[in-house]
Amino acid sequence: MELWYTEEWTDNVRFSIKTDRHLFSGKSEFQTVDVFESKEYGRFLTLDGLMMVTEKDEFIYHDMIVHVPMATNPNIKRALVIGGGDGGTVRELSRYSTIEKIDMVEIDKMVVDVSRDYIDICACKLDDSRVNLYYEDGVAFIKNSKDKSYDLIIVDSTDPVGPGEGLFSVDFYNDCYRVLSDDGILVNQNETPYFESYAREMKRANNKISSIFPITKVYQAHIPTYPSGHWLFGFASKKFDPIKDQNREAWESLNLKTKYYNSDIHVGAFMLPQYVKDMLNED
Ligand code: SAM
Structure with missing residues (x-):
């Protein structure tokens, strides 16, 4: 059968x-x-x-959620991953020897345990000596974090329902702003623009982040196994514009072998289709 x-x-x-x-x-x-x-x-x-x-398409999501901010600010030293229990985001971050600390806050220990047992391709760097795992709600964790204690926050969450809901709230984004250093960057997974129910959430999240951070941009990737295959990410920063401040030379000098990300797609990913631009601009 x-x-x-x-x-x-x-x-x-x-x-x-x-x-x-x-x-x-x-x-x-x-x-x-x-x-x-x-x-x-x-x-x-x-x-x-x-x-x-x-296993086949995780590299697209993890490349784009990690290398876009890292190639914008190569001085990121303290990174916080919220969610991300499969470990793929931590794996990509761990490739940068310049990063000193990677904290990962996953609400559900079962996701981490199961990934370690079955999806080693993602979980393989969770034991890196710079990685600290916390099993708690990311919303509470960030509320209790000190001002300016991270240079990068990656929200690698589930959709805004169930445990992931609070990670799409104004209070949460305000805390992210407070906890980030002056040249800090926030990246979050931002749903698909293609189906209306997801697009509504993407638009709401984007409006909230734009009301808090001076620089906000949306970028895209093609992820075949996510709804519609067209996926968006949000980029927010106090200081850096991901295109104007892209540090091509610094990133390329690292010689990281990536399968999806490269310096050209870094720029191209921010060139959005017209219907997505219209969606983001409408009130
Ligand atoms: N790449 C995935 C995607 O976009 O579909 C996300 C993968 S990762 C497994 C998402 C993780 O976020 C889940 O393991 C979930 O348990 C975790 N999560 C959801 N809400 C959370 C919260 N409030 N605090 C910390 N982790 C949370």
Whole structure:
């Protein structure tokens, strides 16, 4: 019998992957956690029936959430990841020898444990000596963090429902601003603009961040297993413009081998389709 993983992208659209094995299924205090194995996408992790990472396309999301801010400010030394339990964001950050501290705050320990057991391609750097893991709510963690204690905050969260909801609130973004250094950068995953229900959330998050940070921009990537495949990220900073201040030379001198990110796509990713620009500009 064929086994298919099917996820509802909207009430009227579904996405399916033929799977070979259902490797793990569990229920934590916060969500249901599943891992499947498939021919096309390798192993993949889902939370509450929504795709988080696949072995085949995780590099796109993790490259774009990490290297865009790092190539804008090569002096980032103290990084905070909120969510990100699969470990992919920490893995990419750990490639920078200039980073001294990587704190990761994941609300659900089960996600980290399961990723360590089944998705090693992402979790492989969680034991780096610079990494500190905290199992708590990112909203509370940041509320209790000292002013200007991080140079980079990456919100690698689930969607704005369930445990992820507070990570899309004005209070949370205000705390991010307070906790970031004067040349600090905030990056968050920002949903798809293509389907209306997700786009509404993206627009709301963007309005909130723009009311707090002087520099805000939206950039995009093609992520085949996320709804519609067209995904957005938010970039916010007190000082740096990601295009004008892109430090091509410094980043290229590091010789990091990346599979999606490069210095050209850094700029190209900020060139948005007209319908997305219109959406962001409308009141
Ligand atoms: N790449 C993924 C995506 O965009 O679909 C995100 C992956 S990562 C697994 C998201 C993580 O955020 C989950 O493990 C979830 O438990 C965590 N998370 C959700 N709400 C959180 C909160 N309030 N504080 C800390 N972590 C949270």
